[in-house]
Amino acid sequence: MRTLLQSVQLIDPSSAFHLQRKNILFDNDKISQITDLKPEADEMIDCARYSLSAGWFDMRCYIPAGQEHKEDFETASRAAQAGGFTELAILPNTNPVLQTKESLQYVKNISKNLPVRFYPIAAVSLNCEGKEMTEMIDLHEAGAVAFSDGINPINNNKLIINTLEYLQPLSQKLILWAMDSKLSQNGQMHEGIESTYLGLKGIPTIAEKIAIRTALELLEYAGGTIHFSCISSAEAVELIRQAKAEGKNITADVAAYHLAFTDADLKDFDTNLKVNPPLRTKNDRKALLEGLADGTIDAVVSGHIPQDTESKRLEYDLAEFGMIGLETAFPSLQSFGKANFSLTQIVEKLAINPRKILNLPIPKIAEGERLNFTLFDPLQEWIFSENDIFSKSRNTPFVGMKLQGKVLRTFFSQ
Amino acid sequence: MLSVNHLLGIKDLTRPDIELILETAERFKEVLNRPIKKVPSLRDITIANVFFENSTRTRLSFELAEKRLSADVINFAASSSSVKKGETLLDTVNNILAMKVDMIVIRHSSVGAPHFLAKNIKATIVNAGDGTHEHPTQALLDSYSIKEKLGTVENKKIAIIGDISHSRVALSNIFALQKQGAEVMVCGPATLIPKYIKHLGVKVEHNIMNALRWCDVANVLRIQLERQQGKSFPSLREYALYFGINKQRLESLDKKIVIMHPGPINRGIELTSDVADSEHSIILDQVENGVAVRMAVLYLFAEKIKPQ
Numbered sequence: 202m203r204t205l206l207q208s209v210q211l212i213d214p215s216s217a218f219h220l221q222r223k224n225i226l227f228d229n230d231k232i233s234q235i236t237d238l239k240p241e242a243d244e245m246i247d248c249a250r251y252s253l254s255a256g257w258f259d260m261r262c263y264i265p266a267g268q269e270h271k272e273d274f275e276t277a278s279r280a281a282q283a284g285g286f287t288e289l290a291i292l293p294n295t296n297p298v299l300q301t302k303e304s305l306q307y308v309k310n311i312s313k314n315l316p317v318r319f320y321p322i323a324a325v326s327l328n329c330e331g332k333e334m335t336e337m338i339d340l341h342e343a344g345a346v347a348f349s350d351g352i353n354p355i356n357n358n359k360l361i362i363n364t365l366e367y368l369q370p371l372s373q374k375l376i377l378w379a380m381d382s383k384l385s386q387n388g389q390m391h392e393g394i395e396s397t398y399l400g401l402k403g404i405p406t407i408a409e410k411i412a413i414r415t416a417l418e419l420l421e422y423a424g425g426t427i428h429f430s431c432i433s434s435a436e437a438v439e440l441i442r443q444a445k446a447e448g449k450n451i452t453a454d455v456a457a458y459h460l461a462f463t464d465a466d467l468k469d470f471d472t473n474l475k476v477n478p479p480l481r482t483k484n485d486r487k488a489l490l491e492g493l494a495d496g497t498i499d500a501v502v503s504g505h506i507p508q509d510t511e512s513k514r515l516e517y518d519l520a521e522f523g524m525i526g527l528e529t530a531f532p533s534l535q536s537f538g539k540a541n542f543s544l545t546q547i548v549e550k551l552a553i554n555p556r557k558i559l560n561l562p563i564p565k566i567a568e569g570e571r572l573n574f575t576l577f578d579p580l581q582e583w584i585f586s587e588n589d590i591f592s593k594s595r596n597t598p599f600v601g602m603k604l605q606g607k608v609l610r611t612f613f614s615q
Numbered sequence: 616m617l618s619v620n621h622l623l624g625i626k627d628l629t630r631p632d633i634e635l636i637l638e639t640a641e642r643f644k645e646v647l648n649r650p651i652k653k654v655p656s657l658r659d660i661t662i663a664n665v666f667f668e669n670s671t672r673t674r675l676s677f678e679l680a681e682k683r684l685s686a687d688v689i690n691f692a693a694s695s696s697s698v699k700k701g702e703t704l705l706d707t708v709n710n711i712l713a714m715k716v717d718m719i720v721i722r723h724s725s726v727g728a729p730h731f732l733a734k735n736i737k738a739t740i741v742n743a744g745d746g747t748h749e750h751p752t753q754a755l756l757d758s759y760s761i762k763e764k765l766g767t768v769e770n771k772k773i774a775i776i777g778d779i780s781h782s783r784v785a786l787s788n789i790f791a792l793q794k795q796g797a798e799v800m801v802c803g804p805a806t807l808i809p810k811y812i813k814h815l816g817v818k819v820e821h822n823i824m825n826a827l828r829w830c831d832v833a834n835v836l837r838i839q840l841e842r843q844q845g846k847s848f849p850s851l852r853e854y855a856l857y858f859g860i861n862k863q864r865l866e867s868l869d870k871k872i873v874i875m876h877p878g879p880i881n882r883g884i885e886l887t888s889d890v891a892d893s894e895h896s897i898i899l900d901q902v903e904n905g906v907a908v909r910m911a912v913l914y915l916f917a918e919k920i921k922p923q
């Protein structure tokens with residue numbers, strides 16, 4: 202099967218053709234030609250409005266294995282594909298938890314028949330309970346791409362120190378979701394004017410700030426490297442900016458939907474907007490965009506957390522946290538961030554930096570390379586509808602919203 | 616006509632809405648003092664009082680208001696029945712609606728539960744208290760009582776005293792009083808006052824005497840021991856000592872202020888008995904006015920579903 206992408210814009214800073222329009226011929230599972238000529242092909246795609254980049258990589262995707270009514274690997278792979286992702290790192294908070302060789306092997310094997318590749322992030326602590334360490338060397342050998350307790354914050358300084366020390370010889374990364382659980386306890390949304398107005402218990406910014414500060418101190422003491430996942434506040438951005446300036450070995454990401462919504466959108470108690478870390482203020486959103494633009498925040502993640510109707514169509518405080526995010530990650534980044542950064546930067550945040558952070562190879566748009574690419578239209582405006590959801594769960598507030606930027610297709614060969 | 620289709624919160628009401636409710640309540644108060652206290656206004660309306668949280672006075676007050684208006688009334692207390700069997704709020708209420716009910720009066724421990732129902736079912740919703748959010752009929756009866764006592768709410772200084780963080784009465788009162796042009800202060804231990812409350816345009820005070828000296832009306836809240844998540848103050852003894860209102864404190868003022876309380880009172884904690892039962896207090900007037908105000912609310916919303 203030969204597919205010709207006609208006049209497609211290459212977004213690949215490593216290529217001599219970066220930002221140029223070329224005809225690209227895919228021959229089965231490889232790029233066979235990048236040319237100005239028009240070679241014969243079985244399928245021709247007019248790409249005059251489209252761009253092609255390395256396939257996107259999601260560093261924070263939650264697949265609630267053990268709760269297949271919410272999502273399974275197959276539905277997640279279709280949602281990922283629709284969102285332009287070809288590779289994803291899976292959080293360990295599945296049932297069973299990703300803390301044994303076998304469970305890691307399962308995640309790696311399951312991709313074989315799917316249009317995406319899943320990488321396991323192994324648990325830091327047994328059952329992600331923040332107490333006992335998992336067998337990290339064994340999990341490293343079994344193919345863990347990083348270590349994290351995923352959607353459970355770690356509030357155990359000794360465990361963080363031990364993990365940082367233990368992981369260093371393995372060149373493995375600790376991914377932290379920074380949140381002080383005591384300060385965020387029973388919180389339902391960002392603590393601020395809006396939560397006061399709505400009478401809902403808040404999750405204060407300081408819960409995130411204090412956890413990041415603590416982690417930075419622990420990092421200084423223990424050495425190693427930390428990736429801060431899903432940061433949400435202006436204060437967090439500033440702390441990370443300063444720490445990076447001081448040369449600390451850290452990276453950070455933000456969930457795409459944190460760029461699209463704020464706490465003010467919760468006025469109607471839409472449980473689809475109930476996420477953790479919570480949507481914060483306009484000012485925080487602005488800081489997140491600035492942090493992305495100046496490189497303080499390295500990557501954008503889907504923050505995909507599927508929840509079924511039964512977990513969401515409830516009284517606000519009884520509803521579960523989480524939003525699906527794979528299908529809408531790029532359009533939210535493009536719609537809400539396009540004034541702040543270029544297409545090249547967007548591709549860095551979605552495709553290049555996540556792989557750099559996890560030490561994985563970055564797909565190149567070059568002859569002979571295996572297919573691992575995303576084709577997208579950065580300018581197309583469209584209205585996100587129920588039909589655009591491929592996840593098994595439908596917990597998204599984007600339905601009915603006008604967005605800019607659309608993924609057309611991914612090309613991926615295992 | 617009211618500008619809204621449900622009474623979810625004072626937040627959604629306009630000043631004319633509030634004035635219309637209070638004027639209508641005045642007419643019903645007059646009815647309540649007649650030898651025959653019943654009017655046929657809601658004869659073809661069925662109202663369900665659905666209470667997912669314990670309540671005595673609010674439920675009685677609503678039920679009485681409904682009966683005085685000749686509505687058909689059913690009561691449902693869910694804390695011990697279906698909820699424990701795992702039925703969702705939506706299912707419970709839809710089951711009640713299947714029996715052809717026009718209005719739902721709901722009390723629920725979850726913030727936004729009435730809003731959730733209003734979005735998902737076809738019936739008029741009246742919020743009788745949702746978690747720590749709003750208690751609109753309480754705020755309306757409080758305004759009515761202030762107006763009755765002082766002639767107007769406009770330009771009056773109202774101090775709301777006690778546990779503001781866990782209080783739906785406080786939030787609804789702040790909205791209602793501000794919409795009518797009153798000045799509002801909240802007073803209590805700093806740990807019981809939401810950090811961002813100043814942004815709602817209220818004064819914040821932590822000294823009870825300063826609050827009493829400033830205000831025309833002190834609306835004293837119940838210390839909600841059942842809603843404390845993690846202890847926010849050391850002891851009831853200390854609270855009573857430093858934030859409780861007693862006769863001595865009132866007598867040291869060079870003016871007479873009005874004392875209100877939404878009930879039930881923890882006597883000896885937020886109010887001493889000699890204050891609760893004194894001439895300062897309009898606590899029992901509040902209870903009486905509660906029925907008239909709730910009649911007005913039900914009547915005005917019924918008017919919207921079945922124009923006569």
